[in-house]
Amino acid sequence: MAVTKTPIPANSFAVQVRELSKWFGNFQVLNRIDLDISVGEKVVICGPSGSGKSTLIRCINQLEPFESGRLHVHGVEMSGARKDVQMVKQQIGMVFQHFNLFPHLSVMENCVLGPMTVRGLSRRQAEDVADHYLARVRISEQASKFPGQLSGGQQQRVAIARALCMEPKILLFDEPTSALDPEMVKEILDTMTDLARDGITMICVTHEMGFARQVADRVIFMDKGQIVEVNRPDVFFKIQSNERTRQFLANLVR
Amino acid sequence: MSSGTYRPEPLLPLTYCQSEPHPPAPPPLVDRGCFNWLRRNLFPNWRQSLLSILIFSLLAGTAWHLARFLLVDAVWWGDTGEACRPSDGRPVGACWAFIADRYKYFIYGSYPLDQRWRVNTFFIAGGLGLAYLLWPRAPFRRLGLTLVIVALPLTGFIFLSGWDAVGLPDVPTNLWGGLMVTIVVAAVGIATALPVGILLALGRRSHLVIVRWLSIGLIELPRGVPLVTVLFMANTMLPLFLPTGLNPDKLVRALVGITFFAAAYLAEIIRGGLQAIPRGQYEAASALGLGYWKTMVLIILPQALKVAVPNIVSINIGLFKDTSLLLIVGIFDFLSTIETARIDPRWAAPTISTTGYAFAAVVYFSFCFGMSRYGALIERRLSRDHGR
Numbered sequence: 052m053a054v055t056k057t058p059i060p061a062n063s064f065a066v067q068v069r070e071l072s073k074w075f076g077n078f079q080v081l082n083r084i085d086l087d088i089s090v091g092e093k094v095v096i097c098g099p100s101g102s103g104k105s106t107l108i109r110c111i112n113q114l115e116p117f118e119s120g121r122l123h124v125h126g127v128e129m130s131g132a133r134k135d136v137q138m139v140k141q142q143i144g145m146v147f148q149h150f151n152l153f154p155h156l157s158v159m160e161n162c163v164l165g166p167m168t169v170r171g172l173s174r175r176q177a178e179d180v181a182d183h184y185l186a187r188v189r190i191s192e193q194a195s196k197f198p199g200q201l202s203g204g205q206q207q208r209v210a211i212a213r214a215l216c217m218e219p220k221i222l223l224f225d226e227p228t229s230a231l232d233p234e235m236v237k238e239i240l241d242t243m244t245d246l247a248r249d250g251i252t253m254i255c256v257t258h259e260m261g262f263a264r265q266v267a268d269r270v271i272f273m274d275k276g277q278i279v280e281v282n283r284p285d286v287f288f289k290i291q292s293n294e295r296t297r298q299f300l301a302n303l304v305r
Numbered sequence: 306m307s308s309g310t311y312r313p314e315p316l317l318p319l320t321y322c323q324s325e326p327h328p329p330a331p332p333p334l335v336d337r338g339c340f341n342w343l344r345r346n347l348f349p350n351w352r353q354s355l356l357s358i359l360i361f362s363l364l365a366g367t368a369w370h371l372a373r374f375l376l377v378d379a380v381w382w383g384d385t386g387e388a389c390r391p392s393d394g395r396p397v398g399a400c401w402a403f404i405a406d407r408y409k410y411f412i413y414g415s416y417p418l419d420q421r422w423r424v425n426t427f428f429i430a431g432g433l434g435l436a437y438l439l440w441p442r443a444p445f446r447r448l449g450l451t452l453v454i455v456a457l458p459l460t461g462f463i464f465l466s467g468w469d470a471v472g473l474p475d476v477p478t479n480l481w482g483g484l485m486v487t488i489v490v491a492a493v494g495i496a497t498a499l500p501v502g503i504l505l506a507l508g509r510r511s512h513l514v515i516v517r518w519l520s521i522g523l524i525e526l527p528r529g530v531p532l533v534t535v536l537f538m539a540n541t542m543l544p545l546f547l548p549t550g551l552n553p554d555k556l557v558r559a560l561v562g563i564t565f566f567a568a569a570y571l572a573e574i575i576r577g578g579l580q581a582i583p584r585g586q587y588e589a590a591s592a593l594g595l596g597y598w599k600t601m602v603l604i605i606l607p608q609a610l611k612v613a614v615p616n617i618v619s620i621n622i623g624l625f626k627d628t629s630l631l632l633i634v635g636i637f638d639f640l641s642t643i644e645t646a647r648i649d650p651r652w653a654a655p656t657i658s659t660t661g662y663a664f665a666a667v668v669y670f671s672f673c674f675g676m677s678r679y680g681a682l683i684e685r686r687l688s689r690d691h692g693r
Contacts, residue, residue, distance in 0.1 A: 147585060147588065147592075151585035151588060152589070153608075155611065164595075165595070168599055169593060
């Protein structure tokens with residue numbers, strides 16, 4: 052399904068960022084970010100807290116406005132015509148650190164809400180889609196429960212299913228395992244690894260270096276609002292050309 | 306200042322490996338007997354026991370006095386005040402004969418006799434509507450809710466005031482009175498104030514400056530003045546703002562005043578509920594591609610209103626009681642009909658006023674307590690539905 056009026060060539064970019072800068076008051080949180088992410092690529096963004104990695108991916112789906120620079124998603128300028136932007140936004144799914152499920156809706160309602168109201172599916176169709184993705188994250192049996200009745204790991208899997216129900220082309224993960232008990236981290240990482248086998252573009256902010264090593268096509272290291280180092284994971288974890296990256300990795304337990 | 310430090314005896318081994326898990330045990334027995342409850346809660350020691358006895362005797366004394374006035378010495382039958390006058394020296398309590406004689410006036414006011422079936426129909430429809438609201442698994446709940454809460458009061462108002470086109474003769478609102486006015490005003494007030502309050506609450510949080518300022522004005526102005534002032538304003542000034550020739554009915558004017566007054570308070574309560582919703586909910590809705598109104602209607606308001614239910618019920622109870630202020634703009638609500646009837650010379654007797662007020666208290670209390678219980682029911686139902 053093409054997003055823009057002209058179909059996207061197979062080799063084109065999912066996300067293109069040019070000279071993107073953003074300030075919170077006087078504090079510059081992103082400083083001239085340049086980044087290209089290909090369609091279907093799995094990218095892990097890591098870096099110390101406050102380095103701007105979450106802000107960067109929140110800019111990609113317009114949760115945060117940015118002051119200067121350009122951002123294209125699937126070839127569409129994200130500060131352009133509202134209708135095009137809305138169309139592209141539908142193609143970007145997001146998984147949050149704190150799940151952000153809708154507590155007043157059951158798991159199934161959480162999953163069918165977007166498809167029904169935004170994609171315009173009938174309830175029947177939306178429930179079929181939801182069934183499919185809830186099975187995909189292995190949580191079908193909880194469909195009639197409410198988020199408050201589930202464990203953190205289960206909630207995050209529902210959140211992933213909810214994002215998938217919009218059948219996005221790009222999935223953004225904002226520290227999806229940081230709020231979870233250690234026992235539950237693995238079930239989420241396994242789910243994400245499983246998803247990575249599809250053609251979907253994945254951009255993950257995470258500190259799970261094992262996941263980065265195993266799944267990522269490229270690892271991006273950010274510090275102080277800038278991209279410091281980008282490399283293939285096998286190279287990234289072996290030789291770091293930047294001193295700051297070396298320090299960061301040395302301080303990680305894993 | 307003990308010399309030795311505490312040491313558990315005997316000391317636990319420093320290393321340990323469980324060979325077999327403990328079987329689950331039943332919870333310790335708590336004596337739930339009535340006698341034990343009394344002893345634990347009312348008579349745990351002599352000081353508490355003394356206090357309990359003192360309070361109970363005070364309560365019992367009050368209850369006895371009330372019962373004697375309201376029931377034992379009460380006069381149940383009679384056609385005039387004669388029946389309730391203490392002629393033979395016996396004590397005379399509440400004069401229920403007076404209420405029995407005038408109850409139609411208390412309910413309908415001066416509504417024409419041959420048109421009172423309309424009021425009865427409205428009451429029956431209202432009763433059915435309430436029963437429907439109390440039925441948790443009713444079919445078409447969402448549609449029914451809107452019909453009962455919004456459509457019923459509004460169509461009821463038109464039905465009662467008359468519509469020549471459908472053959473219902475006009476009944477001018479100055480003939481309305483009694484409990485019927487109180488109920489209609491409260492129901493229409495609640496039905497209109499809640500949506501207005503929601504809009505004002507959203508408006509006050511809007512990024513559009515004009516909308517925000519307007520909402521702040523419409524919230525702070527009625528909140529800053531007494532309801533009496535708002536009613537006077539609505540009564541005398543509303544016609545000045547409207548084009549000439551358009552002179553709304555007195556009751557409608559009062560309703561507009563009451564609605565804005567209640568809406569202002571409701572708006573602040575709902576705004577409080579809105580502030581309780583974490584930012585993540587907005588972000589999740591935005592990430593799904595929901596726009597402002599869909600986010601509000603489907604995600605934010607259901608949660609915010611749930612938080613606000615106890616306070617919304619409070620405001621609605623207040624609104625019900627505030628209808629008694631309608632007297633000052635010349636509308637005969639329930640309390641005013643009692644005021645009028647108690648000075649009727651035909652029913653001149655010493656306890657008439659007290660009886661009238663006691664009756665008013667009972668009626669107001671049953672409605673308000675009913676609303677309070679209904680609010681509690683909604684809270685329970687919401688928390689159960691949300692799986693908490």
